[in-house]
């Protein structure tokens with residue numbers, strides 16, 4: 107069983123929001139929180155690409171991100187305040203980190219029946235630390251981070267690395283994640299059954315891929331039973347040879 111981490115088993119959105127609320131109250135209360143958060147999400151994604159490519163260190167990326175957020179809001183910020191903002195965010199985020207509701211119970215249900223790998227576009231140490239802090243590490247057999255293996259979702263190669271690490275084949279694997287582009291398109295390209303974790307019940311993006319859909323990780327027993335049925339269902343229909 108393959109899982110994405112950020113915003114699938116780990117509630118990045120809520121953790122970031124909690125950290126951002128503290129920063130907003132202390133340093134940017136003249137701007138609306140929604141605007142502050144919207145710019146933060148945008149520049150976080152922009153700088154994350156630079157970090158994963160090894161072009162910018164994590165701490166520098168965080169400072170640069172807040173420089174851009176403040177500039178976008180038309181707020182003046184000096185270098186010392188930038189450092190303070192970046193530190194406040196980091197401290198807030200580290201203590202606000204939470205697993206998605208039901209994640210630990212789901213993994214506990216799956217563990218006797220399936221090997222579990224995380225496939226994540228992020229830094230290895232950052233993700234290992236998250237798993238431990240959130241009490242998920244003991245349920246995970248392999249953590250495959252793009253920074254460590256040099257290839258990112260949706261490239262099918264990263265899914266194959268994860269399958270190799272847990273000794274599984276594509277036809278007996280399922281990938282669950284929240285990103286249509288990284289997780290669902292990637293699983294499809296790798297020939298793995300996909301489950302879209304879609305807690306906000308968004309419409310399906312294009313292009314269309316075959317994927318089951320889950321809106322919540324609770325109740326864990328029910329979600330685990332559904333995932334185990336898919337794991338035992340054999341090859342995806344689209345992988346089967348045409349019958350003569």
Ligand SMILES: [Mg+2]
Nearest residue numbers: 110112113284
């Ligand atoms: Mg994700």
